[in-house]
Amino acid sequence: MQKKILLNGIFLAATAIALWLSYRALSKFSLNDIETSLSAIPWTGFALSLFFCAVSYLCLTGFDYLGILYAGSRLSWRKAAVASFVSLSIGHNVGLAALSSGAVRYRYYRRWGLKNEAVAKIILFCGATVGIGLIGLAGICLALFPQSAAKLGGMGSFAARLIGFACLAAIVIYLVASAWLRSEIRIYKWRFSLPTLPIALAQVAVGIANFTAVAACLFWLARSSAGFFETTTAYVMANLSALVAHVPGGLGVMEATISFIMGKDASIGALIAFRVVYFFIPLAIGIPAFAISEWYYSRRESRDNSSSNETVKAATP
Numbered sequence: 001m002q003k004k005i006l007l008n009g010i011f012l013a014a015t016a017i018a019l020w021l022s023y024r025a026l027s028k029f030s031l032n033d034i035e036t037s038l039s040a041i042p043w044t045g046f047a048l049s050l051f052f053c054a055v056s057y058l059c060l061t062g063f064d065y066l067g068i069l070y071a072g073s074r075l076s077w078r079k080a081a082v083a084s085f086v087s088l089s090i091g092h093n094v095g096l097a098a099l100s101s102g103a104v105r106y107r108y109y110r111r112w113g114l115k116n117e118a119v120a121k122i123i124l125f126c127g128a129t130v131g132i133g134l135i136g137l138a139g140i141c142l143a144l145f146p147q148s149a150a151k152l153g154g155m156g157s158f159a160a161r162l163i164g165f166a167c168l169a170a171i172v173i174y175l176v177a178s179a180w181l182r183s184e185i186r187i188y189k190w191r192f193s194l195p196t197l198p199i200a201l202a203q204v205a206v207g208i209a210n211f212t213a214v215a216a217c218l219f220w221l222a223r224s225s226a227g228f229f230e231t232t233t234a235y236v237m238a239n240l241s242a243l244v245a246h247v248p249g250g251l252g253v254m255e256a257t258i259s260f261i262m263g264k265d266a267s268i269g270a271l272i273a274f275r276v277v278y279f280f281i282p283l284a285i286g287i288p289a290f291a292i293s294e295w296y297y298s299r300r301e302s303r304d305n306s307s308s309n310e311t312v313k314a315a316t317p
Contacts, residue, residue, distance in 0.1 A: 038276075040269050045220040046277075052217040053277050059210035060084050064105070066203055067125035070195045071118040075109075083108040086293070089286025093279055102127075104290065111297055125195070125203075132171065133207020134240055139167030140208070141233040148233040175200055211236060217278055222270040 061081040068075050083105050091101025102123045109119045142149045142164025149160035178200035184193050195203065215232035222231065 036269075038269055038273055041221060041223065041273055045223060046273065048220040049217045049273070049277050052213045052220065053281075056210050056213035056217065056278070057085055057088070057282065059206050059213060060088055062202070062206040063126040063129045063210075064122060066129070066195075066199055066206065067122035068118075070125050070199055071114075071121040073114050073118045073122075075112060075114070079108070079112055082289075082293070085282070086286045086290045089282035090290070093283050108293075124192075129203050129207045132174070132204055133209075133211050134236060135167045136171050136204055136208045137211045137232065138236045138240065139164045139171065141229060141236055143168060145229050145233050148230045149237065171204060175204065211239070214278065218270070218274050221273045221277070 061077070061084040064080040064084040065077050068080055086108070087101035087104035090104060094101075105123055105126075106119050109122065110116070114122075142160050144164070146157040146160035146164065149155070149157075149164075155163075174194075175197065178194045179197040181194055184191050194200065212232065215235045216228065218235055219228050219231040226234075
């Protein structure tokens with residue numbers, strides 16, 4: 001009972017924080033600023049950004065489904081998609097994934113019969129996929145477009161390219177290890193095993209695809225002279241900084257990215273539109289979906305408990 005109350009408290013707190021951060025992100029702009037900035041964005045750009053936002057969240061469902069396979073559990077992609085979307089629509093706005101999206105995932109997967117160990121593996125796998133996706137895409141961007149990275153990071157082109165190849169080498173080492181190391185790995189008190197090579201390959205692909213889709217979402221809203229790969233480089237580097245700092249709701253990531261790719265012509269319209277498309281619209285869907293699922297499962301649990309009590313009474317002489 002106490003555990004259930006604690007989890008409910010975490011979910012309510014996460015929802016409240018998400019709503020507060022959403023308000024905070026927009027409160028510094030007047031309604032006139034928001035209306036003017038959004039109206040300046042072409043409908044084609046807005047539509048394409050919505051499309052790539054959907055592609056990103058579709059990729060994110062792959063994080064969970066691959067995590068389920070890695071954990072050795074059986075669950076349909078549909079259920080993985082529900083858990084992924086609801087948890088991340090809240091987690092993206094709150095930050096601190098282990099306490100926000102991780103807690104929501106735990107709620108869903110435990111109700112669907114997965115054991116604590118399996119849920120922990122899924123959450124850790126999803127977190128690792130985020131890092132792998134960023135490292136992989138950073139490697140591609142830094143190796144192929146070192147000038148953009150040098151301009152943003154204040155480093156030389158050679159150093160940027162060297163870091164890029166190091167990132168790609170890390171991905172290759174991970175894949176080789178997944179193919180050859182089948183025994184359990186121990187680091188201090190932690191023990192874990194690497195996924196099989198097919199799962200690891202899919203993990204790298206879906207991780208990179210996700211962040212590429214997010215960058216494309218931003219690219220079509222920014223209306224900048226900067227190219228797509230320059231936008232992607234800026235977004236990945238800013239996101240790496242936010243990931244290390246656990247920045248709630250990605251605050252500062254879009255600001256840094258847009259400032260880089262648009263320079264003096266930076267528009268709050270792109271920033272506001274990106275927050276609306278990638279953060280607020282999913283949040284507006286995710287919170288009601290979570291509330292409905294909580295109502296549905298609570299009602300079903302109450303009905304099952306009532307049926308069990310009636311069965312016990314009927315069996316009692």
